[in-house]
Amino acid sequence: MNKLPERVRIKDIARLADVSVGTVDRVLHGRSGVSEASRKRVEEILKQLDYQPNMYASALASNKKYVFCCLLPMHDQGEYWSAVEKGITNALKAFSDFHISIKTTYYDPYDYQSFISSANKITDINPDGVMVAPTIQAYTESFIRQLNDKQVPFIYIDSNIKELPGLSFYGQNSRQSGYFAARMLMLTTQHNNEVVIFRKIQQGVVGSNQQENREKGFRRYMKEHHPDCIIHECNLQADSNSNDFTVLEQFFKLHPKVSSGITFNSKAHTIGEFLETDKTISFNLIGYDLLEQNVKCLKNRSIAFLIAQQPELQGYSGIKTLCDYLIFKKEVKQINYMPIDLLSIENIDYYSSVNYANLD
Amino acid sequence: MNKLPERVRIKDIARLADVSVGTVDRVLHGRSGVSEASRKRVEEILKQLDYQPNMYASALASNKKYVFCCLLPMHDQGEYWSAVEKGITNALKAFSDFHISIKTTYYDPYDYQSFISSANKITDINPDGVMVAPTIQAYTESFIRQLNDKQVPFIYIDSNIKELPGLSFYGQNSRQSGYFAARMLMLTTQHNNEVVIFRKIQQGVVGSNQQENREKGFRRYMKEHHPDCIIHECNLQADSNSNDFTVLEQFFKLHPKVSSGITFNSKAHTIGEFLETDKTISFNLIGYDLLEQNVKCLKNRSIAFLIAQQPELQGYSGIKTLCDYLIFKKEVKQINYMPIDLLSIENIDYYSSVNYANLD
Numbered sequence: 141m142n143k144l145p146e147r148v149r150i151k152d153i154a155r156l157a158d159v160s161v162g163t164v165d166r167v168l169h170g171r172s173g174v175s176e177a178s179r180k181r182v183e184e185i186l187k188q189l190d191y192q193p194n195m196y197a198s199a200l201a202s203n204k205k206y207v208f209c210c211l212l213p214m215h216d217q218g219e220y221w222s223a224v225e226k227g228i229t230n231a232l233k234a235f236s237d238f239h240i241s242i243k244t245t246y247y248d249p250y251d252y253q254s255f256i257s258s259a260n261k262i263t264d265i266n267p268d269g270v271m272v273a274p275t276i277q278a279y280t281e282s283f284i285r286q287l288n289d290k291q292v293p294f295i296y297i298d299s300n301i302k303e304l305p306g307l308s309f310y311g312q313n314s315r316q317s318g319y320f321a322a323r324m325l326m327l328t329t330q331h332n333n334e335v336v337i338f339r340k341i342q343q344g345v346v347g348s349n350q351q352e353n354r355e356k357g358f359r360r361y362m363k364e365h366h367p368d369c370i371i372h373e374c375n376l377q378a379d380s381n382s383n384d385f386t387v388l389e390q391f392f393k394l395h396p397k398v399s400s401g402i403t404f405n406s407k408a409h410t411i412g413e414f415l416e417t418d419k420t421i422s423f424n425l426i427g428y429d430l431l432e433q434n435v436k437c438l439k440n441r442s443i444a445f446l447i448a449q450q451p452e453l454q455g456y457s458g459i460k461t462l463c464d465y466l467i468f469k470k471e472v473k474q475i476n477y478m479p480i481d482l483l484s485i486e487n488i489d490y491y492s493s494v495n496y497a498n499l500d
Numbered sequence: 501m502n503k504l505p506e507r508v509r510i511k512d513i514a515r516l517a518d519v520s521v522g523t524v525d526r527v528l529h530g531r532s533g534v535s536e537a538s539r540k541r542v543e544e545i546l547k548q549l550d551y552q553p554n555m556y557a558s559a560l561a562s563n564k565k566y567v568f569c570c571l572l573p574m575h576d577q578g579e580y581w582s583a584v585e586k587g588i589t590n591a592l593k594a595f596s597d598f599h600i601s602i603k604t605t606y607y608d609p610y611d612y613q614s615f616i617s618s619a620n621k622i623t624d625i626n627p628d629g630v631m632v633a634p635t636i637q638a639y640t641e642s643f644i645r646q647l648n649d650k651q652v653p654f655i656y657i658d659s660n661i662k663e664l665p666g667l668s669f670y671g672q673n674s675r676q677s678g679y680f681a682a683r684m685l686m687l688t689t690q691h692n693n694e695v696v697i698f699r700k701i702q703q704g705v706v707g708s709n710q711q712e713n714r715e716k717g718f719r720r721y722m723k724e725h726h727p728d729c730i731i732h733e734c735n736l737q738a739d740s741n742s743n744d745f746t747v748l749e750q751f752f753k754l755h756p757k758v759s760s761g762i763t764f765n766s767k768a769h770t771i772g773e774f775l776e777t778d779k780t781i782s783f784n785l786i787g788y789d790l791l792e793q794n795v796k797c798l799k800n801r802s803i804a805f806l807i808a809q810q811p812e813l814q815g816y817s818g819i820k821t822l823c824d825y826l827i828f829k830k831e832v833k834q835i836n837y838m839p840i841d842l843l844s845i846e847n848i849d850y851y852s853s854v855n856y857a858n859l860d
Binding site for chain 1: 520522523672673676677679680683687688690691837838839840841842844846847849850851852
């Protein structure tokens, strides 16, 4: 928090504009009592010097409280969204001096109505800013319309809905990520004529836009580069893990030629753990996200590659962007793609997430 | 090795006083916006710990000047080391308020005597701190001995010499990087029984420890996983590029079965550009570092993968570490491995180096 002294001081501006310090102060704070000529001269100098008024100082002095609401998928501790929440918590700590508070509400990612009812709870609160991991467009739309009506700025995290633009988006380019994943998958196995996509699904719902878009990108690559490769689908139940091994066993019995596969959610370890129980299956698996269980499978070689996307940084940056926009009046960038990072047993130990707490 | 002073950090005080870091900062600087109770608690903790306040403030007030010397390989503009120098320049700017100056001296990486004579020029200056990209141990040793005798702290950048430990090291784990590269190379081509290592070499000298160690790691992977694969070597002249295409043409004529290869330096584009002139050759090339020409080849598909290692961050961090140690009396970490990042045409556009100027 140690800040270097402001390089441009008010008295420098006063000297350059040939006015008093009080005049500069009045112009900076938009107060009256300044002649038109003086105001113009001061503004010209401010522009020339690219003067950044000290928003931190005025925000610290202000008593305005900011309530931010986050709308995220329900999850268990240790799952993907825990990392996003860690980032949110760290942002809350980092900006605690500026009177922000954060309320997080959850929705069932496999139940579109759940998104709508959780979203309604947020609009009732009348928050100052929102960060949302959106569900499909059709069910996100009414929430966004309400936020726009109330002029509440909002951040998309995880997936973006271009047709309903927000203040900012933080997440991977999911289609490109799936496209990249397909290339890597096809490299892992020679004579690869049958691959499989594993899903966690409930009543036909995949549970996230990211997963759907990754699969679209994956299929585009396959169509362009391996049009003859058969793409199997193996759907595991989303609301229970108890049948997973039975379903997988049946799948591998039925499809002995399938030698590689991918999951677009963060549950690759389910398949990895199954593969570890049956060493007769030679299989190359690619998954997403550095959950502890996934990394364990990577190190056990039951997962060949993991693709990572810096979820903590996403959570932190979303909240930081609300602060930048609302409190510090900074310009913010609308589209913020995360890197598409490839991790294997050989490079995982050297992978470091950004020390985001110190990003500007 | 110099011992680090015991140092109490602001965040330790915050934890002990059960207040935010910002609150501690405000108390230390006598600013308002702190409750009487918090101020008392912080002051009590400060007293208990016998806290020596604010190195930034005292450094700013001090007139002590710091001269840092960097010893780097000679290079042309736009080559790998330009990115390291950009990081150094940015560090110089970031810490300019603390009276630091940086003198960079260069050596011919293919001439060990050149390292020694450039190093001697640095010891003559009696700098306050040094950052060095070392040559092989035998020729680095006397320089390090002189620095230790004079108690000048020094940072290794690019490659580390464990036997002659410095204050800190910033760079990739080169052996592991080569090991990872070998796995990726063997994935790119089916039935890969002949591969080639391209080198830039002068009178038997490869020009960097990094390259030698990457090759060692590469060969270890090949020995473990593909012991029957033939590893050819194709040596290009280091002091001139004029013969490169002729040498490459001859190599590919002589070895038509070689379908993949690697360079451990940053000159993969030389081979990539050659491959672009002869489309009859089907070849998978892996190289290092995101030079503009390399990225161009990646996008033209004449390079399959590039491995990156954040050179700007290395240069910046090395200088920052000297400042942290000498000026701000902070604890510093000795071994700082850079990530081993894999870039392809599919994910290169989403790769972002760390915004290092804001790292703590």
